[in-house]
Amino acid sequence: MKIAIGSDKSGFSAKEAIKAYLTEAGVHFDDLGTTDLESVHPYYQVASEVAPKVQSGDYDKAVLICGTGAGMSIVANKFKGVHAVACEGVYSAKMARAINNANVLCMGGWIVGPEMAVEMVKTFLSTDWCQDLEDWRKENMKKFAVQVANIEDGIYGK
Numbered sequence: 402m403k404i405a406i407g408s409d410k411s412g413f414s415a416k417e418a419i420k421a422y423l424t425e426a427g428v429h430f431d432d433l434g435t436t437d438l439e440s441v442h443p444y445y446q447v448a449s450e451v452a453p454k455v456q457s458g459d460y461d462k463a464v465l466i467c468g469t470g471a472g473m474s475i476v477a478n479k480f481k482g483v484h485a486v487a488c489e490g491v492y493s494a495k496m497a498r499a500i501n502n503a504n505v506l507c508m509g510g511w512i513v514g515p516e517m518a519v520e521m522v523k524t525f526l527s528t529d530w531c532q533d534l535e536d537w538r539k540e541n542m543k544k545f546a547v548q549v550a551n552i553e554d555g556i557y558g559k
Contacts, residue, residue, distance in 0.1 A: 412466025418515030
């Protein structure tokens with residue numbers, strides 16, 4: 402699995418904690434910015450650089466951190482095939498994968514501390530789509546995926 406990670410200034414400390422975890426866990430990742438507090442990139446710039454790389458398949462998943470997670474999520478979701486969810490805890494990170502098949506986890510550095518951010522990433526990366534769901538819900542999720550793809554095709558074209 403190849404992961405992209407990015408943040409603005411507000412998410413920098415959480416990003417550094419996540420990078421330490423990913424390194425220790427042996428997960429391949431690339432830090433796509435902000436790489437230090439001297440050359441800060443705004444959330445919309447970071448998200449607009451990361452999301453196309455998930456869209457193209459260069460990265461399997463991404464983690465984006467800004468102040469609340471909302472800005473990164475809004476920008477990342479402008480790219481076809483990118484399903485970014487702003488989460489505030491471990492449970493929402495798990496459900497973003499299990500139910501929504503999200504491929505980008507967004508979070509807020511003003512909302513979650515570095516330790517919680519790491520736990521959210523662990524959960525997000527270790528949860529599969531439809532994991533632990535009832536059979537009837539899995540069937541609904543498959544229908545959901547088709548409908549979302551059709552909506553995206555209508556907006557962006559095939």
